[in-house]
Amino acid sequence: MPRGSSPKRERQYEHIKEGAEKSGTPTGRAKEMASRTVNKERAGSGEAKTASSTSMRDPKSASQRGGQRSHSGAQGPTKDQLYAEAKKRGVEGRSSMNKGQLARALGR
Structure with a gap:
């Protein structure tokens, strides 16, 4: 987790990491998944100093978008x-x- 993260994001990171590990995901991969998920949440809510243009333009998840933007050029x-x-x-x-x-x- 980046320095200065809120306690909420710390808890979220641990929850995601532990859930992934329980389902059999290797520890390193579980940490990566948790970090990416939390970072995307932070960027979408404006907590991160830098955020990708994609996450700021449309912070919805893939399931919420209904497949839009899932492939480049797909319409x-x-x-x-x-x-x-x-x-x-x-x-x-x-x-x-x-x-x-x-x-x-x-x-x-």
């Missing part, structure tokens, strides 16, 4: 998201369609 919903929507709408032949075909079938 719009994932194939799985399109497939789920096609299933909801009852699109015939959806299981053999690729992403582009699913998007066209849904009128996107």
Whole structure:
């Protein structure tokens, strides 16, 4: 943990590290995961002196973003998201369609 971290972030770091170790993650990797997670939280909440432009622009997690920004150049919903929507709408032949075909079938 960086010097000057709040007691809350110290507790968060320990909690994440211990949880990872309990699930069988090696100690070094558990420490790295905990540090990265806590640092991202600190950057997103403005506690860190420096923060990446990405974390400041949109501090939401990947699951909250719904796949957006998960790959460089990727635009719009994932194939799985399109497939789920096609299933909801009852699109015939959806299981053999690729992403582009699913998007066209849904009128996107």
